[in-house]
Amino acid sequence: IAGITQAPTSQILAAGRRMTLRCTQDMRHNAMYWYRQDLGLGLRLIHYSNTAGTTGKGEVPDGYSVSRANTDDFPLTLASAVPSQTSVYFCASSDGGEGAEAFFGQGTRLTVV
Amino acid sequence: GQNIDQPTEMTATEGAIVQINCTYQTSGFNGLFWYQQHAGEAPTFLSYNVLDGLEEKGRFSSFLSRSKGYSYLLLKELQMKDSASYLCAATDSNYQLIWGAGTKLIIKP
Numbered sequence: 001i002a003g004i005t006q007a008p009t010s011q012i013l014a015a016g017r018r019m020t021l022r023c024t025q026d027m028r029h030n031a032m033y034w035y036r037q038d039l040g041l042g043l044r045l046i047h048y049s050n051t052a053g054t055t056g057k058g059e060v061p062d063g064y065s066v067s068r069a070n071t072d073d074f075p076l077t078l079a080s081a082v083p084s085q086t087s088v089y090f091c092a093s094s095d096g097g098e099g100a101e102a103f104f105g106q107g108t109r110l111t112v113v
Numbered sequence: 114g115q116n117i118d119q120p121t122e123m124t125a126t127e128g129a130i131v132q133i134n135c136t137y138q139t140s141g142f143n144g145l146f147w148y149q150q151h152a153g154e155a156p157t158f159l160s161y162n163v164l165d166g167l168e169e170k171g172r173f174s175s176f177l178s179r180s181k182g183y184s185y186l187l188l189k190e191l192q193m194k195d196s197a198s199y200l201c202a203a204t205d206s207n208y209q210l211i212w213g214a215g216t217k218l219i220i221k222p
Contacts, residue, residue, distance in 0.1 A: 042117065042200070042212035090155060098208060099144055099163060104155035
């Protein structure tokens with residue numbers, strides 16, 4: 001099934017641990033994004049990539065890193081998790097042009113304890 | 114600064130019409146998206162407006178006024194399955210999406 005896949009679906013993580021959230025798309029979209037969604041707040045952009053080999057910082061990048069080695073994959077790494085990183089994380093992709101619809105993964109619910 | 118405002122929650126009756134408003138302030142503006150998000154699920158695309166006016170798509174319509182920094186989503190003939198959060202997002206001058214916190218729509222029988 002074409003689309004965008006995230007793994008894991010949910011995770012409980014001890015504070016201080018390192019964690020990588022995986023994201024893969026098979027739509028050959030140039031642009032990919034990582035958002036976090038917290039209750040009462042809008043989706044907040046963590047990092048983005050306009051094309052393979054490039055990445056950029058979003059609104060809330062601290063404590064997170066990304067890489068874009070190829071078109072399909074865009075992993076998000078938490079180097080040393082803290083409780084404030086408890087959130088639902090969504091990966092998304094789009095063609096990147098004006099009005100381009102963003103397609104979202106099913107989300108990863110992360111709890112840092 | 115950049116800001117998107119929309120009501121936190123709205124309630125409507127099955128079969129009725131509801132209008133969800135969104136106001137935006139962004140550094141540059143290119144267009145406005147509406148997404149639907151059911152509880153526990155990912156957002157899905159509903160509409161995109163770049164020109165002033167009303168865009169109709171079945172039971173859903175979206176309106177944009179660039180001069181007023183204002184948009185609304187109109188849902189007609191409400192069904193129980195329309196119970197969801199509706200997210201407004203504006204694209205700034207760099208085509209980055211600025212998201213509102215979403216409006217939770219509750220449909221009652």
